[in-house]
Amino acid sequence: xxxxxxxxxxxxxxxxxxxxxxxxxxxxxxxxxxxxxxxxxxxxxxxxxxxxxxxxxxxxxxxxxxxxxxxxxxxxxxxxxxxxxxxxxxxxxxxxxxxxxxxxxxxxxxxxxxxxxxxxxxxxxxxxxxxxxxxxxxxxxxxxxxxxxxxxxxxxxxxxxxxxxxxxxxxxxxxxxxxxxxxxxxxxxxxxxxxxxxxxxxxxxxxxxxxxxxxxxxxxxxxxxxxxxxxxxxxxxxxxxxxxxx
Amino acid sequence: xxxxxxxxxxxxxxxxxxxxxxxxxxxxxxxxxxxxxxxxxxxxxxxxxxxxxxxxxxxxxxxxxxxxxxxxxxxxxxxxxxxxxxxxxxxxxxxxxxxxxxxxxxxxxxxxxxxxxxxxxxxxxxxxxxxxxxxxxxxxxxxxxxxxxxxxxxxxxxxxxxxxxxxxxxxxxxxxxxxxxxxxxxxxxxxxxxxxxxxxxxxxxxxxxxxxxxxxxxxxxxxxxxxxxxxxxxxxxxxxxxxxxxxxxxxxxxxxxxxxxxxxxxxxxxxxxxxxxxxxxxxxxxxxxxxxxxxxxxxxxxxxxxxxxxxxxxxxxxxxxxxxxxxxxxxxxxxx
Amino acid sequence: xxxxxxxxxxxxxxxxxxxxxxxxxxxxxxxxxxxxxxxxxxxxxxxxxxxxxxxxxxxxxxxxxxxxxxxxxxxxxxxxxxxxxxxxxxxxxxxxxxxxxxxxxxxxxxxxxxxxxxxxxxxxxxxxxxxxxxxxxxxxxxxxxxxxxxxxxxxxxxxxxxxxxxxxxxxxxxxxxxxxxxxxxxxxxxxxxxxxxxxxxxxxxxxxxxxxxxxxxxxxxxxxxxxxxxxxxxxxxxxxxxxxxxxxxxxxxxxxxxxxxxxxxxxxxxxxxxxxxxxxxxxxxxxxxxxxxxxx
Numbered sequence: 001x002x003x004x005x006x007x008x009x010x011x012x013x014x015x016x017x018x019x020x021x022x023x024x025x026x027x028x029x030x031x032x033x034x035x036x037x038x039x040x041x042x043x044x045x046x047x048x049x050x051x052x053x054x055x056x057x058x059x060x061x062x063x064x065x066x067x068x069x070x071x072x073x074x075x076x077x078x079x080x081x082x083x084x085x086x087x088x089x090x091x092x093x094x095x096x097x098x099x100x101x102x103x104x105x106x107x108x109x110x111x112x113x114x115x116x117x118x119x120x121x122x123x124x125x126x127x128x129x130x131x132x133x134x135x136x137x138x139x140x141x142x143x144x145x146x147x148x149x150x151x152x153x154x155x156x157x158x159x160x161x162x163x164x165x166x167x168x169x170x171x172x173x174x175x176x177x178x179x180x181x182x183x184x185x186x187x188x189x190x191x192x193x194x195x196x197x198x199x200x201x202x203x204x205x206x207x208x209x210x211x212x213x214x215x216x217x218x219x220x221x222x223x224x225x226x227x228x229x230x231x232x233x234x235x236x237x238x239x240x241x242x243x244x245x246x
Numbered sequence: 247x248x249x250x251x252x253x254x255x256x257x258x259x260x261x262x263x264x265x266x267x268x269x270x271x272x273x274x275x276x277x278x279x280x281x282x283x284x285x286x287x288x289x290x291x292x293x294x295x296x297x298x299x300x301x302x303x304x305x306x307x308x309x310x311x312x313x314x315x316x317x318x319x320x321x322x323x324x325x326x327x328x329x330x331x332x333x334x335x336x337x338x339x340x341x342x343x344x345x346x347x348x349x350x351x352x353x354x355x356x357x358x359x360x361x362x363x364x365x366x367x368x369x370x371x372x373x374x375x376x377x378x379x380x381x382x383x384x385x386x387x388x389x390x391x392x393x394x395x396x397x398x399x400x401x402x403x404x405x406x407x408x409x410x411x412x413x414x415x416x417x418x419x420x421x422x423x424x425x426x427x428x429x430x431x432x433x434x435x436x437x438x439x440x441x442x443x444x445x446x447x448x449x450x451x452x453x454x455x456x457x458x459x460x461x462x463x464x465x466x467x468x469x470x471x472x473x474x475x476x477x478x479x480x481x482x483x484x485x486x487x488x489x490x491x492x493x494x495x496x497x498x499x500x501x502x503x504x505x506x507x508x509x510x511x512x513x514x515x516x517x518x519x520x521x522x523x524x525x526x527x528x529x530x531x532x533x534x535x536x537x538x539x540x541x542x543x544x545x546x547x548x549x550x551x552x553x554x555x556x557x558x559x560x561x562x563x564x565x566x567x568x569x570x571x572x573x574x575x576x577x578x579x580x581x582x
Numbered sequence: 583x584x585x586x587x588x589x590x591x592x593x594x595x596x597x598x599x600x601x602x603x604x605x606x607x608x609x610x611x612x613x614x615x616x617x618x619x620x621x622x623x624x625x626x627x628x629x630x631x632x633x634x635x636x637x638x639x640x641x642x643x644x645x646x647x648x649x650x651x652x653x654x655x656x657x658x659x660x661x662x663x664x665x666x667x668x669x670x671x672x673x674x675x676x677x678x679x680x681x682x683x684x685x686x687x688x689x690x691x692x693x694x695x696x697x698x699x700x701x702x703x704x705x706x707x708x709x710x711x712x713x714x715x716x717x718x719x720x721x722x723x724x725x726x727x728x729x730x731x732x733x734x735x736x737x738x739x740x741x742x743x744x745x746x747x748x749x750x751x752x753x754x755x756x757x758x759x760x761x762x763x764x765x766x767x768x769x770x771x772x773x774x775x776x777x778x779x780x781x782x783x784x785x786x787x788x789x790x791x792x793x794x795x796x797x798x799x800x801x802x803x804x805x806x807x808x809x810x811x812x813x814x815x816x817x818x819x820x821x822x823x824x825x826x827x828x829x830x831x832x833x834x835x836x837x838x839x840x841x842x843x844x845x846x847x848x849x850x851x852x853x854x855x856x857x858x859x860x861x862x863x864x865x866x867x868x869x870x871x872x873x874x875x876x877x878x
Binding site: 321323375377383387391392395396505508511545546548551552554559 | 615621623671674675678680681682684685686688689690691692693694695696697699700808812815816818819823849850852853856859860863864867
C-alpha cells in the first residue's frame with residue numbers, strides 16, 4: 001500500500017516549470033530517495049507536498065486522502081513532518097525546549113494557559129533526545145551547536161510531531177563523512193523503530209545507495225527513472241545525467 | 247532566567263542556599279512594599295505615595311505589553327488603545343450608569359480584550375514587523391480620534407471628570423488604601439502573567455518569536471496564537487487602564503495618544519524585554535524620571551526621544567540585559 | 583441627503599489636491615522603504631518642519647515673495663536636516679533588527695515634536711497666501727479655490743519629475759536596482775551608503791515640500807505630523823509599500839474617499855480610510871500594486 005501518492009502534479013513560477021506533471025508513489029514503511037541535479041525540482045516538490053506552495057494542477061494523496069489544498073499546519077496534523085535543506089530550528093531555545101515545545105503542541109497542550117510547561121512530557125522529550133543522540137547537550141542553547149547536531153535536532157523536532165511520513169530535505173547536508181554515516185544509521189534505526197516511511201532528497205550518492213530501498217530520479221521537474229538501487233545504477237538515462245559525461 | 251529546564255541537575259547544597267536567598271529576598275521585597283507607603287506618607291510627602299501607585303499602574307501596563315513584545319515578538323505601536331479602552335470603558339460605566347465599581351472593574355478589561363481581538367485580527371495576519379507596527383499604530387490613532395471627536399459619548403477633549411470611587415479606596419485623604427488596592431491587583435495580574443509565560447502557551451509564543459516558519463511546519467497556526475497573545479495582553483493592559491482611571495478620577499483622550507504607546511515600548515526596551523521582570527524595572531525608572539524631569543522642564547519628549555535613540559544605538563538589550571551580561575562576565579561564563 | 587453636482591465636483595477637486603499632498607508624502611515613504619528597507623515613522627516630522635519653516639519665511643518676508651521663497655527654501659532646509667539625520671543616525675542601524683530600526687525613527691518623532699515646540703511654541707500658526715493664489719476660478723459655472731489647482735499642478739509636476747528621474751537618469755536606475763538587489767549594486771562598485779543618503783534627502787525634500795504646500799490651507803500645530811503619517815500609512819497599505827505608482831494610486835483613492843467621506847460623516851471621514859485599509863489587508867495583503875514582502 002502506498003502512503004503518499006502524487007498524480008500529475010504541476011507547479012510553475014512565472015512561466016518556468018519547476019515541477020512538470022510528476023507522478024510519484026511512496027510505499028508504506030519504506031525509505032525512498034529522490035535524486036537529481038540541482039534545479040531538478042526536488043525542493044519545490046517537498047514544498048508542494050508539505051503545503052508551503054499550492055499545486056497549479058494535479059493531486060496529492062496521503063493515506064488515500066486528498067491533501068492537495070491543505071495548509072502546512074493541516075498536513076503536519078495528518079502525519080507528514082518535514083525538515084529543511086537549511087537547518088530550521090528554534091535557535092535561542094535549548095535542545096530540550098526545542099523538542100518539548102513541539103511535543104506540547106502535538107499533544108494539544110498548546111493552548112493550556114496556566115499549567116507549568118517545564119513538568120510536562122519530560123520523559124517523552126528525553127526519549128526523543130536520546131533517540132537523536134543529543135542527551136549530553138540537552139541543556140545547550142541550540143543555535144550554538146555544531147551544524148551536524150542542529151541537523152539532528154531538526155530531525156528530533158520533526159519526530160516530535162509524531163509523523164508517519166518523514167520528508168527530509170538533504171538530511172546530511174554540510175556534514176562530515178563520519179557524521180553522515182552516523183546520521184544515516186540514525187535515520188534507518190528511527191524509521192524501523194517507529195515504523196515510519198521516509199522520503200528524502202540527497203546529493204551524496206553513497207548515502208543514497210546505502211540507505212534507500214527505492215530511488216526516484218528527477219530532472220527538469222519530472223521523473224525520468226524510478227526503481228531499486230541496482231536498477232537505477234544500471235539505467236542509461238541516469239548514467240547520462242550523473243556519470244555519462246564523466 | 248526562567249528558561250532553565252528540569253534536567254538541569256545542580257548540587258543539592260547549592261539548591262538549598264539558592265532557595266534560602268530567594269525566600270529571604272521575597273520577604274524583604276514584601277516588607278519594603280508594605281512599609282513604603284506609610285514611610286512616605288508620614289515622612290516625606292503624600293505625593294510619593296501617589297507616585298508609587300503610578301509606578302504600579304505602569305509596571306502592570308509594561309508587563310502586559312511585554313507578552314506581545316518580548317514573548318510574542320510582535321512590535322505593537324498601538325497598545326495605548328487597550329490601556330485607553332480599559333480607562334474609558336470603566337469611567338463611562340461609572341459616570342453614565344449606576345454600575346458599581348466592582349462590576350465596572352470586571353467589565354472594562356474585557357472591553358479592552360475585545361478591542362484586542364478586533365485590532366489583533368487585522369494586525370496578526372500582516373507579514374513583516376513594519377506592517378505590524380504601521381497597522382497597530384494606525385488603529386490606536388483611530389481610537390484616539392474617536393475619543394477626541396465623539397463628544398456626545400466620550401466628552402471629547404474635556405475628558406471624563408469626577409469619577410466616583412468607593413470610599414474604601416478613595417484618595418481624598420490618603421493614598422495608602424488605594425496603594426494596597428493597586429498593589430494587590432498588580433500582584434494578582436503578575437502571578438497570572440507569570441503562569442502564562444511559563445505555560446505551554448507561553449512556550450508556543452517563544453517558538454513563534456524565534457522561528458515562525460519552523461513553528462508553522464510543526465503544525466502551529468501562527469496567526470491564532472498571536473491573536474490570543476495579543477488579546478491576553480490587551481486584557482491586562484485594560485486592567486492597568488482601569489487602575490489609572492480610578493487613581494486620577496478622570497480620563498482624557500491623551501491616554502489613547504501614540505506617545506502612550508511609545509512610552510510603554512520604551513519601558514520594555516529600557517528594562518529588557520526578554521526577561522520577565524525587565525519591563526517592570528523599565529517602568530519604574532521611567533515613571534520616576536518623568537516625575538523628576540517634568541518638574542524642571544516641559545520638554546519630556548526630547549528627553550524620551552534621545553534616551554530611546556541612545557538605547558537603540560548602544561544598549562539594545564536594555565538595563566536588565568546589561569545586568570545579566572555583566573553578571574555572566576563576572577561568573578566567567580557566557581549567559582544568553 | 584441630496585448633494586448637488588457642484589458640491590460633488592468641488593469635493594472631487596479638493597480630494598484631488600489632498601491626494602497630491604499625500605502622494606508627495608507617501609512617495610518619499612515608499613522610496614525610503616523600497617531602497618533602504620526601513621519604514622520612516624518620522625516622515626511626518628519632515629512635513630511638519632516644512633510647514634513651520636514655511637510659516638517663518640512668510641512671516642519674515644512679507645508679500646508674495648515670502649510664499650514663493652517658502653515653497654523653494656523650506657523643502658531644501660528640510661532635506662538638509664533629513665540628510666543629517668541619515669548620516670548621523672540612520673546609517674548606524676541598517677544592519678540591525680527591524681525592531682531597532684523602527685524604534686529609532688519612532689523616537690525621532692518625540693525629539694522633533696519637542697524641537698518644534700521649543701522653536702515655534704505651542705500656539706496654532708497660520709500661513710497666508712499671496713493674492714494671485716488666494717482667489718477662485720470659475721469652471722463649468724462652479725467656483726473653485728485657485729490654490730487647489732496649484733497643489734494639483736505641483737503634484738503632477740513632482741510625479742513627472744520622479745518618473746523621469748527614476749526611469750531616465752543613471753542614478754535613478756541605480757536606485758531602482760538597489761531596491762531590488764542591494765548587494766549587486768555594491769558589487770558593481772556603487773557606494774550604497776551614499777545612495778541611501780541621496781534617497782533620504784530626496785524623500786525628506788518631498789516631505790518638506792508637502793508641508794510647505796499644505797501650510798496655507800491648515801492651522802499649523804504640534805501633532806500635525808502624526809495626522810499625516812497615519813494617512814500615509816493607509817496610502818502605502820492601499821497602494822503597496824515600495825511602489826511609487828502604488829503610492830500615487832493609493833493617494834488618489836484615499837484622497838477621494840476622504841473628500842466624499844466628509845460629506846457623509848464630517849467628523850469621521852478617517853473611519854472610511856481605516857475600513858479601506860482593513861479590506862486591503864484581508865483581500866490584498868501586498869496592496870494594489872505592491873510586490874510580496876521578503877522582509878521578516
